[in-house]
Amino acid sequence: MSTIYRILAGLRPLAFAAGLAIPAMTPAMAADKIVIYTNWFAEAEHGGIWQAKAAGIFEKYGIDAEVRQGGPQVNTSLILLGGKADFVMLHNSGEMFSAVKERTPLVAVASYYQKDPQAILTHKGEDKDSLGNLKGSPVILSQDALNSWWPWLKSKYGYTDDQIRPYNFQMGAFLSNKKSAQQGYITTEPSMVRKEGMDPNVFLLADYGWNPYSALLVTRQETIDQKPDLVRRMTQATLEGWYSYYQNGAAGNALIKQTAPNNTDEVITNALDEMKRNGIVLSGEALTLGIGAMTDARWKEFFDSAVSAGLYEKDLNYKRAYTLKFVNDQDFFKSMQAKYPDAVKNASAK
Numbered sequence: 206m207s208t209i210y211r212i213l214a215g216l217r218p219l220a221f222a223a224g225l226a227i228p229a230m231t232p233a234m235a236a237d238k239i240v241i242y243t244n245w246f247a248e249a250e251h252g253g254i255w256q257a258k259a260a261g262i263f264e265k266y267g268i269d270a271e272v273r274q275g276g277p278q279v280n281t282s283l284i285l286l287g288g289k290a291d292f293v294m295l296h297n298s299g300e301m302f303s304a305v306k307e308r309t310p311l312v313a314v315a316s317y318y319q320k321d322p323q324a325i326l327t328h329k330g331e332d333k334d335s336l337g338n339l340k341g342s343p344v345i346l347s348q349d350a351l352n353s354w355w356p357w358l359k360s361k362y363g364y365t366d367d368q369i370r371p372y373n374f375q376m377g378a379f380l381s382n383k384k385s386a387q388q389g390y391i392t393t394e395p396s397m398v399r400k401e402g403m404d405p406n407v408f409l410l411a412d413y414g415w416n417p418y419s420a421l422l423v424t425r426q427e428t429i430d431q432k433p434d435l436v437r438r439m440t441q442a443t444l445e446g447w448y449s450y451y452q453n454g455a456a457g458n459a460l461i462k463q464t465a466p467n468n469t470d471e472v473i474t475n476a477l478d479e480m481k482r483n484g485i486v487l488s489g490e491a492l493t494l495g496i497g498a499m500t501d502a503r504w505k506e507f508f509d510s511a512v513s514a515g516l517y518e519k520d521l522n523y524k525r526a527y528t529l530k531f532v533n534d535q536d537f538f539k540s541m542q543a544k545y546p547d548a549v550k551n552a553s554a555k
Contacts, residue, residue, distance in 0.1 A: 236269040237435050239291040242281045247274045247465035249458070249476035250392055250420070251294065253317060253486075253496075256457030257446030266442040268435075274464060282311065285425060292424050292439060297321055298417035298507050299353045301526035302517050310426040313527040315440050315497035316418035317447060319489040320411035322391045322480070323354060326398060327406040328383045336408040337362045345379055345387040347372045354415050356514040361414065376401060391483055392476040409483055417507050418499055418527075419485075429528065440531040444497045447486060448541045451548035487549065495538030499529055 243251040254272055257263050263270040273290070275281050281293040282300070286309055295301065295313070304311040325344075327333035333342065339362070346355060346369050358364055370378065372388060376397055379387040389395060395407045422443060429436055450457050454477065462468045480486055490498040501524075508523040517523070542549055 236264065236267050237432075237438075238269045238271070239435070239439065240271045240273060240289070241292040241439075242273045242275050242279065242284060242290050242294065244275045244281060244294040244296055244420070246276050246467075247461045248468060249454075249461065249473045250322070250390075250480070252450040252454055252457050252461070252477065253447030254294070254443055255446075255460045255464070256450035256454055257442050259456035259460040260446070260449055262446050262449060263442050266438040266445075268438060268442055270439075270442075282309070282423075285311065285423065291428060292422060295421045295423045296349075297353070297419040297421065298504065298526070299511065299516065301421065301423070302508065302511065302521060302523055305523060305525045306517065306521060311423050312426050312429060312525070313418070313421040313423050313499070314429070314436055314531045315422040315444065316420065316499050316532075317422065317443075317497060318419035318485050319487070319491050319498070320409065320483065320485050321354075321415060321417055321419040322483070322485050323350075323410050323415065324389050324391045324395070325386055325408045325410065326379065326389050326394060327386045327408070329404065329406055331383045333384075333386060334406055336413055339368070339386050340364060342368060343370045343382060343385040344368045345370045345372045345385060347374075347388060350388050353516075354410055356516055357415060357510065358410075360514040391485070392479045395479075396472075396475045414510070416503065416510070418503065422497075429530075433530070437531050440497065441534075441537055444495065444532075444537075445541060447496045448545040448548045451481070451487070452545040453547075494533045494535075495541060497532045499527060499532055501529070 241254065243254060245251070247255060258270055258272045275294070281290065281295065282304065284290045285293045294317075298313075301311065301313050325336060325339075327339070332338060344364070351369070355369075359366075370385070376394070379385050380398065380401055380403060387394065391407065391409050395405060398405050422440060424436060446457070458470075458473050461473065486496060490500060490503065504523065504527055508517070508521075511517050512519045
């Protein structure tokens with residue numbers, strides 16, 4: 206009998222007594238082989254998935270997972286639709302609404318982030334100490350921003366497209382113009398700017414009303430229909446990966462650095478600290494429903510705001526973008542709290 210079957214056999218009586226669900230496996234069952242893509246190069250921002258791989262959590266759930274990193278030239282949606290992956294990470298709820306609009310059968314089954322890490326950086330002392338005080342200022346943006354949160358910012362604060370300057374993922378243009386603002390991830394660009402000797406204002410858009418679910422676990426509708434047990438095990442394996450990573454991410458970090466050697470301990474520590482400090486993973490609904498939580502009300506709230514910003518037509522059947530079948534399990538949540546107490550005790554209440 207393999208190690209995993211001995212472990213599961215030993216845990217099952219305890220789990221039954223505690224009312225917890227342990228994946229059912231027998232020696233005759235082979236692990237399900239799957240491919241999952243992250244939405245960028247390996248980094249701490251995807252730590253739960255890399256931790257699940259490195260710490261043997263996938264195996265515990267009967268999954269033989271191959272984790273592949275994304276990148277600027279990797280279209281994970283097309284890879285998933287083409288059957289070259291079984292699961293992928295997508296950035297946020299807006300991508301799912303676009304998938305519905307394009308009639309593609311992609312469905313979000315969990316949200317690793319309760320807050321989108323997108324932020325705006327400004328210079329201090331230049332009358333730019335408020336997110337709403339950027340009218341007329343150059344705002345350095347990527348193309349992705351123009352199709353997602355920039356229309357929302359325009360509708361909220363009255364910004365105009367003539368403020369836009371292209372973002373080439375370098376800090377020079379922002380640093381050299383004290384009147385400018387720049388997009389960035391809370392985990393990345395602020396640290397890069399500080400290394401250049403500047404301490405910026407950092408406005409996390411999620412704290413100002415930009416409320417999509419982010420870092421979504423996505424699969425095809427046919428996988429949900431034909432292999433719901435696999436989807437449930439995959440979802441719970443990656444969610445446990447996040448709890449494990451937040452408690453002690455050494456195994457996941459080693460695999461991250463091996464996969465993308467440009468990561469350093471400093472880079473990883475900074476990203477993880479910012480995620481914890483800002484409640485990116487553990488805040489809001491995740492505090493009561495567990496990591497991965499989603500609700501109908503939150504999806505509707507974001508859809509309504511996106512419609513108001515002119516991003517989507519109000520008759521779009523946005524509910525096709527997600528399912529709640531595999532998240533918000535209270536027994537699973539309680540088991541994770543008990544197993545990984547250090548991961549949740551200092552969770553942000555933001």
